[in-house]
Amino acid sequence: MKVEDKYMVRGYYPTIGIECHVQLKTKTKLFSSVSNEARDALPNTLINHICYGLPGALPKLNGEAVRLAAKAAYALGTEPQRFSKFDRKHYFYPDLPKGYQISQFEQPIILDGKITIYLEDGTEKTVAITRAHLEEDAGKSTHPTGADYSLVDLNRAGTPLLEIVSEPELHTSAEAKAYAKELWLRMKYAGVSDVDLYHGNMRFDVNVSVSKDPSTFGTRSETKNLNSFRSVEKAIDYEINRQIDLLEQGEKVVQETRGWLDDQLKTVSQRSKEDAHDYRYFPDPDIPPIVLDDDFIEQTKSEIFTLPDEWRQRLFKLGLDKQTVETLLEFQVEAPTDFLSLITQDEKTAKIYSNWVINTEIPFVREHQGVIINEQTRNNAYSGVYTLVSNGKLSSNNAKILLEILLENQVDYKDIEQLAADHNLIQENDTATLELIVDSVIADNPKPAEDVRNGELKAIGFLVGKVMQSSKGKANPAEVQKIMRKRLGVSDE
C-alpha cells in the first residue's frame, strides 16, 4: 500500500496547508506607542494617527515584537533570520484605512521551520513550516443585523501578528487539528502570546484541496478565522466533502476565501481569492530592515523557556503515560512552567501531582467555570499539600479536600498545616494515641481479634476500619495496620 492510500477519501487525495495568525503579547502596537491591551477597551479608544493611517503619519517598529518573533523561531524548530524587511500589501477594506497592510513578503523573519505533531491515535508526524512573518492586524468591522450601516473599530489595527505558514503537508482533519494544537502549545510555552483562542489570540486559516492524483494539487479554498481546534477539524471535513461533491458532479472548485458558520457547521463563500500579484507588494520605505546581530540572537535564545517536546521527554521518563502528559501540557492558558518543574522533581511528585491535576483541579475548574487560578498561589498550594502528605500528616483523601479548599480560597497561606488543622484534616500519627484506640477496638471486638490471631488475616481490615471510625477518619491507616498487627502477634506483610 502506498502512503497516500490511507489518506484517500471517496477516491480523492486531500491536501491541507494552514496559516496561523498569532497575536504577540506586546504592551504596545507594532508601529505605534498605543496600548495593545484592547480586550476590555471601548471601541476606537486605543488609536492614534498611525492606526488611522493619516497622511504623513510615520510608523516606528516595536522592538519587543521583533524579540518575541525571534523567540517564536526557536519554538518553530529554527532560528530567526538575520536580515528581514517589511513590505506593503495593498487591498481595500473599511477596516484598513491606509489602504495597505505593513507585512513581510520577500524576506520574512522566520524561514524553514519544522515541528513534530502528536495525533490522538498515538502516531507522530513532522510538518514543515514554510515561513513566519511579522505583520500588523487590521481593524474590525461589524455589521449589525437589520442596520443599513456597518461599524468599524480600529482598536485592533496595528496589533502585532506573527503569521505562521505551513507547507501543504497535512492530509486529514485529525492531522490539521494536531498541528493547530501543537502550534498553540509551542506559542504558549515560548511565552510570545496569550494564546487565548476564545479572544482571538490565535486564528487559523485552512487551505484545502482535493485531487484524484496524489502527485498534483487540486484548486484550494481558504476558510478563514477559525478560532478553535474543533472548528479547524470540522471546517476541513466539510470542505473535503464539498469539493469532492462538486468534482463528482462535473463542476469545478474555485479558488476563493470562505467563512465558517459555527452554528451550522458549514463553510460559505465570501470572496474570490487574490493571487500575490494582485496585492501590488513593494518594500515599505518607512520601516528600515530588521538586522539581528549575534548578541541579540544569543540573548533571545537564552531567554527561551523549556518547550513542550522537552517537557514531554521529562514527563515520559518519570513514568507518566501519553494522555496524562498531553493533559498536563495543555491544561491552563498560560504556560505552567514553574508547576511542571515541581511535577518533574521525581517519580513520586510526577505521579501524585498529575493525579491531583487530573482528579481534583481539572474537575474543580470545570465546576467553577471561569475561575482563574493564580499560578504562584497554585504552586504554593500544591507543594504545601505535598509536604503534609510526605510527612504522613495528611491522608490522600484529605489531601484532595485541602487542595480544593486552597484552590477555592485563592489565598497564599503562610501556614498550610494550620489551615489543615483548622479544617480537622490532619492525620493522627501519635503512636501512644493510636495504641489506645487499637486496644479499645480489640477489646470491643473479641471475635474478629481472635480470628486474626488464628491466622484469618482478612479480619484485620474490619478492625482497622473500626479504628478509623472511632478516630473520625483521622488515624493514619498505615500506622494503624502496623500497631494492630503487632498487638495481635501477626507479622507485617
Ligand code: ADP
Ligand atoms: P495566501 O496568503 O495567498 O493564502 P500563502 O502562501 O500565505 O498564500 O499561504 C498558502 C497556504 O496554502 C500555505 O499554508 C500552503 O501550504 C497552502 N496551500 C498552497 N497550495 C495548496 C493546495 N493546493 N492545497 C492545500 N493547501 C495549499
Ligand code: MG
Ligand atoms: Mg492566506
